[in-house]
Amino acid sequence: MASNAFRFDEVWEIPEARPGEVWDVLADAQLLPLWWGDVYKEVVKLTPGDSPVVGAQARARARGFLPYELNFILEAVELEPGKVVAVKTSGDFDGHWRAVLKPSGSGTHVDLTWQVLVERPILKFFAPLLRPAFAWNHRWTTPRGEAGLRRYLSERKAKAA
Secondary structure, three states, X not given: OOOOEEEEEEEEEEOOOOHHHHHHHHOOHHHHHHHOOOOEEEEEEOOOOOOOOOOOEEEXXXXXXXXXXXXXEEEEEEEEOOOXXXXXXXXXXXXXXXXXXXXXXXXXXXXXXXXXXXXXHHHHHHHHHHHHHHHHHHHHHHHHHHHHHHHHHHHHHHHHO
């Protein structure tokens, strides 16, 4: 595997939210700063329309614990309501993020796969040396995403009640 290539496989458990509810949030890139604000600082929709559709794009600015930001385009490549959300990214990193949702008791089990190539020149240059730090940085962001998604869905449900 190239020093700038990464693959992360993770599992999120989202209690008290059905797969359709989780899918509605994951499929809407504009919501990322609302539930994963520790990481996603800004998302700007580039494709008109209100419903998630394959081919829809958004520009994102994100950061982890390490002191650098990443800028990239998200493009929906697979949307199966209540079951699958997949996007490809291009920019400071090129990759593919895929979430597969399954019912789990009264909640949702989410299998996540994230394959990425770091392409930002300075980060790509230092990737052989900083590979462990980049992987650690990703592992710092992931629990914040899961916790943020749980919180956001819980608050959304409370407001609707």
